[in-house]
Amino acid sequence: MKTKTVKGNWKWNWKTNRLGLPFVFLICIFFFLAGFFASSLFSHYQEREDDLRLMPRARTRLTEKSTEEETGYHLLQAGESGDDSITSIPFQVLSWYPRALYFPNFASAQQCESIVKKAKVGLKPSSLALRKGETEENTKGIRTSYGVFMSASEDETETLYAVEEKIARATKIPRSHGEAFNILRYEVGQKYNSHYDAFDYAEYGPQKSRRVASFLLYLTDVPEGGETMFPFENGFNMDGNYNFEDCIGLKVKPRKGDGLLFYSLLPNGTIDQTSLHGSCPVIKGEKWVATKWIRDQIQDD
Missing domain, CATH: 1.10.287 (Helix Hairpins)
Incomplete structure (x- = not known):
């Protein structure tokens, strides 16, 4: 067994x-x-x-990103530096000559107030990039605002970083191509005569890079005056008789949180003559604006 x-x-x-x-x-x-x-x-x-x-700031503050389930769109697989979601930023084409686009509610009221609070500390009289033969003395009165340059790395609230990321998506130009923000304050009577943001080689000499576009984020409402103007819009007033102090042409009224994008260069790399612009005098209230100049080359931090 x-x-x-x-x-x-x-x-x-x-x-x-x-x-x-x-x-x-x-x-x-x-x-x-x-x-x-x-x-x-x-x-x-x-x-x-x-x-x-x-990159916590871009991913937590850019709420415009939507997934495939939310939009119903079929998304493609993104590259290493791309996004796995869709970004929706509403805009209105204000002009094709120059190429100017308006972005309503681009930033929240809280973001605008945070930027103003941070910028108030270091305001100084705004300066000009001088052309050959120009001096600070003979250019007085052209630009009468106060301003301060601030990079996103200097803002511990991370608001500027979020705005910068959103501007990159709106312009389709990486944030590495942007200069530091120029935060400006215009009081009653202060203005900026019409000018170009892109510098002509013949007038300013050689440059490492050129300004392709400008993005203006309005940080306050302005009861009266303070508009951003384009006197040569659609080819008007280009007969040689324009007074660069005149506030005429296409005018964009500052509204808190709204953005304005315009391109200084044409697709062929030459300066768009219709991109001449200025800031009309403030009549009532106070105008605050954050300007981001975007170049054709990566900028040093």
Whole structure:
């Protein structure tokens, strides 16, 4: 009886071992694949964590991004530097000559107030880029505002970073091409005569890069005056008789949180003559605006 039991056990073990080899092999493959998948998932998660740690501001403040489920659109797989969601930023084309676009409610009231509060500390009289033969003395009165330059890295509230990221998406030009923000304050009577943001080589000499576009974020409402004007819009007033102090042509009224984008260069790289613009005198209230100049080359931090 004892011998039969042993024999029976030996037979059962032999059969188990015989049938178990492929089973054990499949188990090993399963655990290998599970481990590989878990490792890949963890690695991807770590990459996303690093990305979120390095760029938390853009991802938490740009609420215009929508997923495929929210929009119903079929999204493509993005590249390493792209987005896995759709960005929706409403805009209105104000003019094709110059190319000027208006962005309503581009920033929140809280963001605007935060920028103004931060900028008030370092305001100084605004200066000009001087052409050959010009001096500070003979250019007095052209630009009478007060301003301060601020980079996103100087703003601990991270508001400027969020605005900068959104401007990059609106312009389709990476934020690395932008100069520091020029935060300006115009009081009653203060203005900026008509001028170009892009510098002519013949007048200003060689340059490392050129200003392609300008984005103005209005930080306050202005009860009266303070409009951004384009006197040459659609080719008007270009007969040589224009007085650069005259506030005429296409006028954009400052509204708190709204944005204005216009391009200084044509697609062929030459200066768009219709992009001449200025700031009309403030008649009532106070005008605050954050200007972002965007260049054709990456800017140093």
